Amino acid sequence: MTLNASASMTALYGRVRQVIPPIEWPAFTDDIEAILDLKQQRNAVILAHNYQTPEIFHCVADIVGDSLALARKAMTVEADVIVLAGVHFMAETAKLLNPGKTVLIPDTEAGCSLADSITPADVRLLRQRYPGIPIVTYVNTSAAVKAESDICCTSGNAKAVVEGLGVPQVIMLPDEYLAQNIATQTTVKIIAWKGHCEVHERFSPADIRQLREDHPGITVLAHPECPPAVVAEADFSGSTAAMSDYVGRQKSARVMLMTECSMSDNVAVEHPEVEFIRPCNLCPHMKRITLANIRAALELNRHVVTIDPEIAARARLSVERMLAV
Incomplete structure (x- = not known):
């Protein structure tokens, strides 16, 4: 590793040190450095959903956000290659909006x-x-x-x-x-x-009541994919982007996000002053995306997302109608 690369890795770790222990960081650095080089070589960008782990979300991604943000921002991408660090329907959406570009999904089993x-x-x-x-x-x-x-x-x-x-x-x-x-x-x-959703359906109103007993004064935010009884018990409900905005706006001392596990880690990087309580649920599909298979996707041009043209034309219309709202 060169001196400049070492300095870059140090700066990146400074960003995520709150959520990645020092003993784990060396396991990520080779892949991160390789991915950063491969993006330049291939004129590639990485789109990462809010549920991706911090070493992906904060260290190699170029565009991050919820499904709506990724859909909107995918339309502005000028790179030749898009790597979708998320699940398969997101990669398909990126392809719908960028039919002339190569879209890669690091793991084809990352479903929903x-x-x-x-x-x-x-x-x-x-x-x-x-x-x-x-x-x-x-x-x-x-x-x-x-x-x-x-x-x-x-x-x-x-x-x-x-x-x-x-x-x-x-x-x-x-x-x-x-x-x-x-x-x-x-x-x-x-x-x-x-x-x-197999992540959000597992939360219950009893979970929230127990949280309030264990952590008096906690602010509970629930994703709208949670059951209505959970949303009714929460202090706020909204998309992952809305939850992140709420944390930044309200500056609550202690917060619980009733959503996928990595969401709290990623928001915590932006708001180190907030304490996040993390009895979350993990999405096995999102966790199929790793630094190693992002690197392999770029090195081997794996796995290229294709959509039947007739299906793509009609599906694109439905997505474009949404983006026009």
Whole structure:
């Protein structure tokens, strides 16, 4: 490692030292240095979701955020290669918005329980059962499901998307809890599907009550993929971006984020003055993405995301309608 590279690694560790113990850092440095070099060689950028681990999120990623932010920022990417440090539906969305670029997913098994909960055939059957009712589809779905939909949404803009259609009733797929939580905020009637996030469905109101007993004065923030009873018990509910903004705005002394584990670590880097209580739930799919397989993706051009052109054209329309809201 050169002197400049060593200084760069020292600076990067200074950023994450609060959440990565010194004994763990040397295990990451070779991959980080290689990834930084490979990005320059290949004119590549890395998009990382808020649920990625800190050594990815803070040390090699170029663009970070929630699903909506990544979708918006993907449209402005000028690099030749995009590596999506997240799950497969996110890589597909990046490809939809950048059809002429190479999009890589470091692990093809990085899936999503919500995306797995519904198929294109399911959407077509819903259209038959509820003719004329618009279908709003969460971005946590495959491109093939998006292609059967009218418009997409994220947890951050779902209410605006639902109300922006100007209709009395919509179908909202596939997250039942997100649909139920949005239904409490609008007069639009929402028909929900039965999909659940395997991370967020495990939180319970009892968890929050126990937290308040153990940590008096704690501020609890819940993702809207959590069950409605959990959201009702929390102090605030919003997308990962909204939760991060809330922490920065409110400056609560002690916070619990009811979402995926790495979210607290990543927000803690930005707000070292806040104490984060971390009885979180881990997403096994997000954790399939590592520095090692990001490096391999760039070295070996692995794994290239492709979408059938006919499906891509229709799915892109649903995503673009969302981004126009």
